[in-house]
Amino acid sequence: MVVLLAALGALLAPAAIAHESTPVGVQRIEISLGARELVLTITAPPEGGGRMPVVVLPRGDAPPGAVTLAAVPAGGTPTSPVTVPVAPAGQPHQVALDAGTPGVWDVVVADGTQVARIPVTVAAPAPTPGWVWAVRVGAVLGIVALIAALALRHRPRVAVSLGAVAAVGVTVAVTAAVVAPPATSATSAAPAAPMPPAASGGHAGHAGMAMPPADPMLPAMPMTMPAAGAVTVTARTAGPATAGVPLDLALDLTDSSTGAVVDDLAIHDDALVHLAVIGPDGGLAHVHPIRTAPGRYEVRLAPSVGGRYGVFAEMERAGDGGHQVARTAVDVAGPASTAVAAPGPGGRDVAGMRAGVTASEAVAGRPTRVGVTFTENGAPVTDLQGWLGMAGHLVLLGPGAAGVPDPGDPASAFGHVHDMSPAGPAGTYGPEVAFEHTFARAGRHEVWVQVQRDWQVVTVPVTLDVAPETPSP
Numbered sequence: 001m002v003v004l005l006a007a008l009g010a011l012l013a014p015a016a017i018a019h020e021s022t023p024v025g026v027q028r029i030e031i032s033l034g035a036r037e038l039v040l041t042i043t044a045p046p047e048g049g050g051r052m053p054v055v056v057l058p059r060g061d062a063p064p065g066a067v068t069l070a071a072v073p074a075g076g077t078p079t080s081p082v083t084v085p086v087a088p089a090g091q092p093h094q095v096a097l098d099a100g101t102p103g104v105w106d107v108v109v110a111d112g113t114q115v116a117r118i119p120v121t122v123a124a125p126a127p128t129p130g131w132v133w134a135v136r137v138g139a140v141l142g143i144v145a146l147i148a149a150l151a152l153r154h155r156p157r158v159a160v161s162l163g164a165v166a167a168v169g170v171t172v173a174v175t176a177a178v179v180a181p182p183a184t185s186a187t188s189a190a191p192a193a194p195m196p197p198a199a200s201g202g203h204a205g206h207a208g209m210a211m212p213p214a215d216p217m218l219p220a221m222p223m224t225m226p227a228a229g230a231v232t233v234t235a236r237t238a239g240p241a242t243a244g245v246p247l248d249l250a251l252d253l254t255d256s257s258t259g260a261v262v263d264d265l266a267i268h269d270d271a272l273v274h275l276a277v278i279g280p281d282g283g284l285a286h287v288h289p290i291r292t293a294p295g296r297y298e299v300r301l302a303p304s305v306g307g308r309y310g311v312f313a314e315m316e317r318a319g320d321g322g323h324q325v326a327r328t329a330v331d332v333a334g335p336a337s338t339a340v341a342a343p344g345p346g347g348r349d350v351a352g353m354r355a356g357v358t359a360s361e362a363v364a365g366r367p368t369r370v371g372v373t374f375t376e377n378g379a380p381v382t383d384l385q386g387w388l389g390m391a392g393h394l395v396l397l398g399p400g401a402a403g404v405p406d407p408g409d410p411a412s413a414f415g416h417v418h419d420m421s422p423a424g425p426a427g428t429y430g431p432e433v434a435f436e437h438t439f440a441r442a443g444r445h446e447v448w449v450q451v452q453r454d455w456q457v458v459t460v461p462v463t464l465d466v467a468p469e470t471p472s473p
C-alpha cells in the first residue's frame, strides 16, 4: 500500500513542474529623455508576472541628476517610483521593478519634466494541459478511495467497492501520465524556431529570396503577407520654433490607410523610433524619442539655425517586421545657415581623433564602399564601443530638386546603412568602420558616419558626389 501511495505521489509530480515559469526575454532600448541619453536593459518578468530588473546606463553628456522608474499597468500613474542616479556616463544602475500580473505594463522613466512610457508585455502562464488534470484527479480519487477502503475494511462490501474506485483512479492517472507528451513540450511555450539566415553585413541581407527549409512542425509562412500599414508621422511643436531655443517636438503616429493611432511599434536596433533630424546647415541629430502616450513620441531638439529641418522616423511595426521611414519637416525661425558643405573623402579631425574617409568610385546603381579609419596621435583607435547593437551607422541624404541635398525637399532621398562587422575580442570596434551601399541616383549626397567612443556619439559628415550610371556597351 505504501508503494501504491508513493507511486501516486510520483504521478502528481509532473503537475508541479507544469507551472515552472521560464524567462521570456531581455530587451535593450535607448531613449532620449530631455537632454539625457539612456540605455535601458529590461528583463521581462516570468510568465504570470513578478520581478522585472531594469538596468539604466547613461551615455552622452550625462548631466548630473536622477530619474525615477516604475512599472505600472499600461497608462497608469506610478505610486512609489524608484530613484536612479544617471551620471556619470557609462555607470550602470540596476533596479528591480514589479509587474505582478499578466498584461501590458509601462516601464515609466521620468526626469521631473518628461515622462517616457515603454510598453512591456507580461505573458500569461500557459494553461495546464488536460493530461495533468487527468493525473491529478485520478491520483486524488485513487488515494481518497484507498484510504476510505482501508478505514471501512470491517464492511467488506463497501471496502471492495471503494477499492474498485481506487483502481479506476490509479488507472486513469497512470494512463494519462504514460500518454502525456514529453515534459519539455508540455511546459515550455513553444519550440525555438530555427533562425533565418543572418543578415550580417555585405549583401547577405539583401538576397531576400532564400527561404529556410520547411519544417512541418512550425506554422507555415504565408506566401502573401498582408501589406503592413505605412505610418504617417505628424510633427507638432508647442509654439513657433526658434533657433537657439530648445525645441520640444511631438510626433503623432497614425496608419496612413486607416487613420488609426499606431501603437504597435517593435523595438528594432535598440529603439522604438530612430529619429534623424537634419538641419539646413547639414547638422544631423540622431535621437530616440520617448513614447509618452499611445502613438505619441516626444523629443527635445536644439536647432542652431533657421530654416526647414527634415525629420525622418525609422520604425518597425510588431508582427510585420518591415522597416519603414516616415518623413516630415519642421520650420525654425532664425538666421540662415552660413555653414559650408562637409569635405569629401580624405582626412579630418573629429572628437580628438583623425578620421580618414575613403570611398570607392561612387556610381549610381553600383555598390559603393565608404570606409572611415580612426587614429589618435597616429595610433589606430580600437576602442570604439559600437552603438545600437552595431559597429557603426551611415545616414545619407540624396540630392533634391536643386541638385544638392535638401532635408526639407521630399525629393532628397534618405537612407541608413549599418556596419554589422563583429566586435573584436574586447567587445570593441575599430580602427575602421565600413559600409556598402548602392546609391540609386547620381548627384551630390551628404553622408554622416556615426560611431560611439567614451559613451559619446562621434559623427563624421562627408560630401559624396555620385556619378551617373554609364550605359552598358
Ligand SMILES: [Cu+2]
Binding pocket: 271, 273, 274, 275, 286, 287, 288, 388
Ligand atoms: Cu537610432
